[in-house]
């Protein structure tokens with residue numbers, strides 16, 4: 352792949368110690384991994400390295416333990432899930448540097464996989480402290496980064512190590528970078544973005560960046576209310592950041608200047624309560640009752656969104672169009688997701704989506720596998736959409 356070394360460039364690795372940065376920051380409930388998607392994504396890299404005879408040493412973080420060991424943030428309970436998905440034994444060492452790690456590495460045979468304890472149990476990790484990078488590098492001959500979702504962090508295991516050892520993108524990192532290149536880096540035009548979710552405040556940089564890059568920007572979800580209110584529409588009791596009216600206006604101005612069509616809801620599904628089965632009605636956006644909340648965009652808006660999807664060659668999506676966790680306010684997100692999936696399957700659309708709730712919404716619609724690429728990254732995907740440099744990616748550039 353242009354600009355990055357991948358596993359195709361790694362050469363003979365039998366007997367070599369390969370430090371592989373993975374993202375095992377997975378949801379755990381009652382001591383069990385409740386969503387294994389991130390683990391599934393790293394299997395191709397681990398499988399390939401192990402089959403080629405490397406000693407595969409995994410580096411990962413879990414949670415935010417603030418630089419000190421804490422049982423709550425141990426990676427130990429994750430080992431079983433990794434073993435089950437990789438289909439071979441995975442050893443565990445209770446520290447990622449020092450004697451504990453070195454002894455575990457010394458015991459490895461070619462093809463073995465070893466997971467080292469949470470890198471964030473050491474203060475040096477998040478400070479990108481060169482001494483901590485050296486301590487990590489002591490256990491490896493080569494470095495592979497397969498954790499795009501942690502690449503927005505300039506930490507020792509995501510950035511520092513790449514300065515000390517020959518560095519390569521793993522298969523998931525490679526797939527992610529190739530998909531993102533197709534999404535916004537070098538997309539086939541026209542490009543349409545759908546941005547939804549709860550609040551404008553969390554996505555200001557993203558919206559500012561997108562209006563300069565895409566041909567049309569659909570704004571849905573709770574954040575659309577802030578734009579509607581800024582335009583003078585009464586949104587009743589809807590979630591709305593009235594203090595951000597100025598920001599919303601500025602985004603609308605920048606969109607107009609850049610020639611980006613900005614699409615706001617023309618109708619909404621409103622209710623008086625935010626709960627499953629709450630009585631709801633569809634109203635024109637200028638007729639939202641003063642005591643009601645907009646919890647989804649309405650069918651006329653979905654029709655408009657789908658028409659934009661039909662015109663698009665590339666679609667980038669972050670954030671649901673409504674409160675999709677609660678029926679019937681999932682209808683618009685499900686309908687637009689299905690439409691985008693069908694266009695993608697027909698070979699007419701490149702569709703790239705990301706964000707924790709977005710992935711959940713696409714899964715809920717049953718179409719996540721039909722998108723061109725669905726990123727498991729949260730913060731890293733947002734920072735990429737904001738146009739910010741990702742230290743863990745930049746350092747891999749040849």
Ligand SMILES: Nc1ncnc2c1ncn2[C@@H]1O[C@H](COP(=O)(O)OP(=O)(O)OP(=O)(O)O)[C@@H](O)[C@H]1O
Pocket residue numbers: 547548549550553571572573574590645646647669670671672673674675676705706707708709710729730
């Ligand atoms: N009209 C609405 N009113 C209130 N909440 C809404 C509305 N539309 C969407 N939401 C909420 O927005 C949330 C998702 O937004 P968010 O911005 O977090 O998405 P994301 O970027 O995909 O996720 P993450 O931040 O986890 O990566 C959901 O919980 C959804 O219920």
Ligand SMILES: O=C(O)[C@H](O)COP(=O)(O)O
Pocket residue numbers: 374376414415500501504728729730731
């Ligand atoms: O879950 C994520 O988004 C990544 O693993 C990064 O985690 P962090 O936000 O704690 O750095």
